Amino acid sequence: MADLDPARAPSCPSARGGGLLPAELHAWMLLLAATGAVEQRLRTVVKERLGVSHDEFLILCLLAAQPEEGLRMTRIAELLGRPKTRLTYQIACLQHADLITRQSVCGDKRGIQVALTDKARNLLKEASDPLAETVTDALGQFMGPAQREALRGLLPDVVEGCPSEAAGSAPA
Structure with missing residues (x-):
């Protein structure tokens, strides 16, 4: 694997800023790059653990962030920005693995509600620490001082370590 240490990486023209892009768009592009780095690392761990x-x-x-009754498939498609046909296949795979349940929504013939099974909840609990560590490591390798500075304008609380919560205000 290539050395991903941001301090030793060659300078990238887009990482210096000051180009044609406004600061917000520049920060968004860096956020997308960071997300891509996390996804790349996470894919392997997700496949191994789950x-x-x-x-x-x-x-x-x-689904893990929802109450036990779950979400409608149309809402999942909206939140993930995925076509419903692709989602139907993924839901079928998860149901076959006994990780989710599907049921019709009362009063709506076409509505399908999806929820986690206990098996999925247990798997997610067991895998949460290694998954979180993977995310932290991937971001740590990608986010050098220049990247943190560029993102500061777009995500000040995240980049600065959520000072609003440290000041005693609880998140909503």
């Missing part, structure tokens, strides 16, 4: 694809993992994450 036995699912990265896209299926995203569905599980959305």
